[in-house]
């Protein structure tokens with residue numbers, strides 16, 4: 001029987017890992033229609049909902065993260081959950097061994113990468129952030145390539161690691177969005193894929209102050225799953241007479257980006273890259289305790305081009321945020337200039353660059369088609 005070439009994408013947990021994984025799968029299928037793509041994820045991750053909804057084939061592992069966990073939980077993960085997951089993965093490969101595994105980060109990535117290395121399957125890692133995480137820095141030397149979402153990450157990875165700056169791969173529908181000014185102006189709020197408490201509290205407060213000064217604008221606010229925060233933010237916008245949509249999660253991010261003039265956001269890697277490709281002017285509030293301060297490094301990639309401003313969470317009061325929003329949202333010329341600057345920093349050819357890296361390790365014939 002003819003055996004189709006197979007790509008396995010391992011990782012997930014939050015949107016910052018799942019969304020680029022989906023974008024990569026779509027791109028790979030488009031370039032190589034015969035390629036079989038499967039995923040390895042965690043039962044607790046966002047992928048457990050999103051991938052089956054899309055009809056994707058996914059092996060979901062019973063795994064917990066170790067970030068912020070106590071030592072007992074860490075030991076349990078490292079000595080029990082990780083080896084068990086590796087065995088589960090290797091068993092699943094008895095029938096359908098992949099030709100290449102891409103580790104996109106998150107809980108399930110480590111198990112997938114470990115299983116692939118043990119089975120001598122080529123591994124490519126994908127680091128989305130401008131400051132690479134410990135796992136990629138450590139495992140990188142055992143893998144064929146490490147694809148970098150931001151060029152700045154390169155200087156933080158050891159010399160024994162083969163890195164390729166590809167940029168972050170953004171879903172095609174978001175690539176097609178184009179920034180345009182609206183009247184009245186529209187403010188977007190995005191606390192990453194899980195919401196951000198500080199934005200849920202401070203942005204409605206700042207908006208209330210602006211409304212009291214007679215400013216007219218609308219708000220779309222993605223707040224995460226915290227029901228109490230959603231209710232409180234809605235009440236604040238209503239009291240100020242602001243037309244606002246507050247939602248826990250948005251499944252239509254292209255419309256979200258199309259519908260805004262300025263975004264206040266956390267600076268997760270994909271938020272920053274999506275803002276760049278859609279030309280979205282931004283006020284970023286980096287997560288202060290992100291590992292190695294990676295959210296600040298991500299934000300600086302756009303701030304350096306002039307398309308974004310970075311606001312410190314420690315100094316983020318309603319007044320300070322209101323002043324920053326005021327300075328941008330009601331100045332069409334400034335917004336347009338910021339939009340041009342974000343676009344100039346956009347990873348426009350990340351898709352091709354990532355596929356070119358994968359092509360080095362997939363079984364392809366001379367015409368670049370996958371071969372059985």
Ligand SMILES: CC(=O)N[C@H]1[C@@H](OP(=O)(O)OP(=O)(O)OC[C@H]2O[C@@H](n3ccc(=O)[nH]c3=O)[C@H](O)[C@@H]2O)O[C@H](CO)[C@@H](O)[C@@H]1O
Pocket residue numbers: 014015016017019020105128129191192193194222248249250251253266267268269270271272274287290294295298
């Ligand atoms: C708290 C935390 O650990 N955050 C990390 C996590 O962020 P997080 O998961 O928030 O990731 P990003 O900001 O990088 O990306 C969020 C992704 O989810 C999508 N999205 C978001 C909200 C929504 O309602 N709908 C939706 O589809 C966005 O379009 C984007 O594709 O992974 C990132 C990438 O490694 C890191 O930079 C962040 O530091």
